[in-house]
Amino acid sequence: MTEIQVLSNSRRRTGSTFLRKHQLIIAPVAFITPAFAMFSLFVIYPIIQSIGLSFVEWQGIGPQTWVGLDNYRELLGDPVFWKALTNNVYWLVLFLLAPVLGLFIALFLNQNVFGIRLVKSLFFFPFVVSQIVVGLVFAWFYDPAFGLLATMLEPLGVKFPAILSNENWATFGIILAGLWPQTAYCMILYLTGLNSVNPEIIEAARLDGAKGWRLLVNIVLPQLRAATFIAVVVTIIGALRSFDLVAIMTGGGPYNSSNVLAYYMYDNAIFRYRMGYASAIATILFLIMDLYIAWFLMRLLKNEKGSR
Amino acid sequence: MFPRPIQERSRSRQLMYKVALPISLIIWLLPMIAIVATAGRSLSDLNRGNYWGMPSEWAFIENFAKVFGSSSIGTYLLNSVIITLPSIAGALFLSTLAGAGLALYKFRGRFLILALFIAGNFVPFQILMIPVRQLTLDLGVYDTYWGVILFQIAFQTGFCTFFMRNFIAELPFELVEAARAEGVGEWQILVHIIVPLVRPALAALAVLQFTFIWNDFFWPLILIQSDELRPITLGLTVLKGQYISSFNLLAAGSLIAALPPVMMFFAMQKHFIAGLTLGASKG
Numbered sequence: 001m002t003e004i005q006v007l008s009n010s011r012r013r014t015g016s017t018f019l020r021k022h023q024l025i026i027a028p029v030a031f032i033t034p035a036f037a038m039f040s041l042f043v044i045y046p047i048i049q050s051i052g053l054s055f056v057e058w059q060g061i062g063p064q065t066w067v068g069l070d071n072y073r074e075l076l077g078d079p080v081f082w083k084a085l086t087n088n089v090y091w092l093v094l095f096l097l098a099p100v101l102g103l104f105i106a107l108f109l110n111q112n113v114f115g116i117r118l119v120k121s122l123f124f125f126p127f128v129v130s131q132i133v134v135g136l137v138f139a140w141f142y143d144p145a146f147g148l149l150a151t152m153l154e155p156l157g158v159k160f161p162a163i164l165s166n167e168n169w170a171t172f173g174i175i176l177a178g179l180w181p182q183t184a185y186c187m188i189l190y191l192t193g194l195n196s197v198n199p200e201i202i203e204a205a206r207l208d209g210a211k212g213w214r215l216l217v218n219i220v221l222p223q224l225r226a227a228t229f230i231a232v233v234v235t236i237i238g239a240l241r242s243f244d245l246v247a248i249m250t251g252g253g254p255y256n257s258s259n260v261l262a263y264y265m266y267d268n269a270i271f272r273y274r275m276g277y278a279s280a281i282a283t284i285l286f287l288i289m290d291l292y293i294a295w296f297l298m299r300l301l302k303n304e305k306g307s308r
Numbered sequence: 309m310f311p312r313p314i315q316e317r318s319r320s321r322q323l324m325y326k327v328a329l330p331i332s333l334i335i336w337l338l339p340m341i342a343i344v345a346t347a348g349r350s351l352s353d354l355n356r357g358n359y360w361g362m363p364s365e366w367a368f369i370e371n372f373a374k375v376f377g378s379s380s381i382g383t384y385l386l387n388s389v390i391i392t393l394p395s396i397a398g399a400l401f402l403s404t405l406a407g408a409g410l411a412l413y414k415f416r417g418r419f420l421i422l423a424l425f426i427a428g429n430f431v432p433f434q435i436l437m438i439p440v441r442q443l444t445l446d447l448g449v450y451d452t453y454w455g456v457i458l459f460q461i462a463f464q465t466g467f468c469t470f471f472m473r474n475f476i477a478e479l480p481f482e483l484v485e486a487a488r489a490e491g492v493g494e495w496q497i498l499v500h501i502i503v504p505l506v507r508p509a510l511a512a513l514a515v516l517q518f519t520f521i522w523n524d525f526f527w528p529l530i531l532i533q534s535d536e537l538r539p540i541t542l543g544l545t546v547l548k549g550q551y552i553s554s555f556n557l558l559a560a561g562s563l564i565a566a567l568p569p570v571m572m573f574f575a576m577q578k579h580f581i582a583g584l585t586l587g588a589s590k591g
Contacts, residue, residue, distance in 0.1 A: 031409030042462035046439035
């Protein structure tokens with residue numbers, strides 16, 4: 001408390017009375033304004049601008065022509081858009097394996113044996129590695145000529161297909177690469193959750209004869225709700241955001257078969273200078289994402305409002 | 309504890325677990341092992357078609373020397389550092405202020421502001437892409453470090469503010485009230501009471517942000533054009549084209565790119581995980 005005493009003495013000597021009287025109003029405004037201004041300029045305002053751009057035709061320079069809903073109408077008839085949207089659905093559904101796998105790995109690792117802390121860290125660290133590196137490694141694994149999988153299958157007389165240049169398989173090859181770090185992330189969420197599971201409830205349930213699968217589903221999982229919620233939200237958003245892996249592994253090919261909305265938007269803006277059309281794709285992606293953002297926020301703020 | 313501690317199981321179960329653990333770890337880390345092994349593979353092994361077998365010799369030093377000698381990877385690494393560090397500092401500074409503003413004062417609309425910060429973090433980057441690119445052009449920072457740094461500061465401030473607000477809201481509010489009763493100004497309260505208490509949160513955010521910004525690929529791709537300004541993630545795509553058949557060199561480059569965030573993670577593990585799992589243990 002002495003430090004505060006000293007501070008208050010020095011404080012009394014300086015500062016105008018007006019500022020001091022209204023500190024509780026001025027301080028929050030002054031504290032929040034810089035962050036909010038930056039955030040508005042680079043995040044909030046651009047969202048509004050993008051939505052506006054989706055109603056024009058624009059090459060990135062020169063005049064913008066208002067075209068109303070034409071961009072959206074064109075999207076409806078664009079097979080690549082539908083392909084990308086379908087792939088996003090594949091991403092979304094298959095990515096939800098990450099929380100499931102993550103839970104099982106967490107259960108597997110939730111033991112007290114020698115070296116387990118290091119093992120947990122090693123299981124987690126794919127998440128820390130750049131997606132670009134992940135994409136490069138998986139592309140090597142898949143390579144039909146000298147990849148790991150082809151090399152391993154060769155003695156068995158099995159010819160490994162060229163996954164990333166196969167129209168039917170490319171997307172799934174990329175999703176598998178994405179699942180690797182995503183599962184690691186979900187695992188760490190569940191490990192943290194398992195740490196705070198109430199041991200007394202578990203013991204009581206065990207005394208009542210619950211074990212194994214039933215104990216997990218009826219007693220443990222409800223206590224892991226917070227971890228599950230975060231894992232699912234983060235995974236869904238990760239799936240819809242997928243860009244890096246697509247860019248490095250296939251560039252959306254072959255023949256757009258592995259395209260996703262995020263990459264198709266980039267493709268239209270950067271390589272075809274179709275800013276309006278690209279913005280329309282981004283707006284659709286944004287609207288899909290909004291559902292999940294709204295869901296997340298509602299749950300989060302419901303908890304927060306109870307707090308101070 | 310769930311599952312039941314392995315020590316309470318039969319001896320054979322324990323033995324099985326101890327065997328299964330390293331095997332599963334090796335399978336799980338196969339991609340990383342592949343990078344490391346390939347980064348040390350010699351050219352003669354590659355020429356002989358020995359891509360995945362045991363290398364006949366280790367050539368780490370030669371490969372690393374070759375990568376640094378024949379590509380701009382040194383510049384790319386330096387660029388990553390130049391972009392990452394100021395971005396972290398800026399985001400932490402802004403978010404400590406904003407987090408305190410949102411946690412210590414009651415006013416209407418504070419939840420709306422908080423919600424905007426959180427929501428903004430989850431939007432797809434593509435909805436920001438064209439306007440942000442235009443904005444950096446207008447500000448004269450397109451194709452400079454500053455373009456990426458400014459964007460990263462602004463964007464990461466969303467998540468950081470959310471994090472700091474939650475952390476500050478959990479601090480004992482009596483400290484602030486006591487200081488106010490003593491007539492201590494709000495700025496002094498922030499600097500002398502709040503900031504010392506939020507150091508663990510700042511550490512957690514700093515390591516998290518380091519990996520997020522270091523590994524970011526999209527924004528430098530959009531905002532940087534000159535090769536000499538590219539960070540390592542973009543640099544790797546250049547290397548990919550350059551070392552089209554020299555896998556060992558590309559692997560060495562990938563290893564170099566992955567190393568800083570990995571080292572940061574292992575050095576600051578506790579903080580890192582505390583930051584990442586925020587909220588995962590709440591009821």
